[in-house]
Amino acid sequence: MVIMRNLLIPLLALLVTYGCHHESPGQRDTDLSFDTTAVVNEGEKIAKATFQTLSSNLKNAIEEGGIEHALQFCNVEAIPLTDSLSSHHDVSIRRATHKPRNPYNTADSLEANVIKQYIDNMESGENVQPVTYSDENRITFHAPITITNQLCLNCHGKVNEDIGEEHLATIQELYPNDQATGFEMGDLRGVWTVRFPATHFDSTEIQQLKQ
Numbered sequence: 262m263v264i265m266r267n268l269l270i271p272l273l274a275l276l277v278t279y280g281c282h283h284e285s286p287g288q289r290d291t292d293l294s295f296d297t298t299a300v301v302n303e304g305e306k307i308a309k310a311t312f313q314t315l316s317s318n319l320k321n322a323i324e325e326g327g328i329e330h331a332l333q334f335c336n337v338e339a340i341p342l343t344d345s346l347s348s349h350h351d352v353s354i355r356r357a358t359h360k361p362r363n364p365y366n367t368a369d370s371l372e373a374n375v376i377k378q379y380i381d382n383m384e385s386g387e388n389v390q391p392v393t394y395s396d397e398n399r400i401t402f403h404a405p406i407t408i409t410n411q412l413c414l415n416c417h418g419k420v421n422e423d424i425g426e427e428h429l430a431t432i433q434e435l436y437p438n439d440q441a442t443g444f445e446m447g448d449l450r451g452v453w454t455v456r457f458p459a460t461h462f463d464s465t466e467i468q469q470l471k472q
């Protein structure tokens with residue numbers, strides 16, 4: 262059973278809407294307690310480092326051989342680069358989305374709930390914040406990925422306006438079921454998911470914070 266707690270956006274509404282069960286307060290508290298601030302800080306640090314690695318590689322690829330080369334580069338390297346950062350930090354990092362280019366990045370049901378909540382929040386003009394929750398084996402962090410750079414539109418913007426014809430052909434060849442176009446500046450592109458083993462925060466420092 263999934264236990265959700267300490268959510269920074271009103272996930273309670275999600276729980277009601279999507280029918281997850283919530284255990285009564287106090288149950289298994291000692292096993293599952295975690296410091297939300299520590300998780301958010303660590304999650305943000307890891308997501309930022311991953312974003313920086315991906316974007317500096319993307320920029321290098323564009324400088325080397327333009328958008329065409331960068332498309333081929335991302336096709337081969339985006340997931341291995343993300344995975345290498347997962348190993349480095351001893352966590353699992355991924356980018357999940359409601360509009361996937363690579364089907365591997367399709368949001369699972371929990372990620373889809375968070376995405377839906379973010380989209381609702383953005384539509385009503387609210388800020389979108391990181392979310393954390395835990396189950397027996399792991400602690401999960403999510404944060405929004407928004408389109409904040411014109412550069413993104415070369416490959417994720419409007420067909421025939423932002424994305425050139427030849428690049429669209431390459432995208433469709435590499436990803437026959439691509440759904441990752443039509444985005445505008447400020448749109449939600451997806452979420453970061455960082456999953457920590459439940460023991461990740463069991464350092465002395467965190468234990469002291471918990472007391």
Ligand code: HEC
Nearest residue numbers: 331332335336339340356361362363366412413416441451
């Ligand atoms: C040169 C073209 C290109 C540019 C520019 C680009 N992307 Fe992508 N993007 C891709 C490709 C190709 C994939 C699929 C990678 C794979 O197969 O793992 C992708 C995948 C993604 C994904 C993973 C979800 C999915 O649909 O597979 C996210 C999130 C994403 N891009 C966000 C961005 C953001 C934000 C920017 C701007 C900072 C950006 N991209 C710029 C080509 C691009």
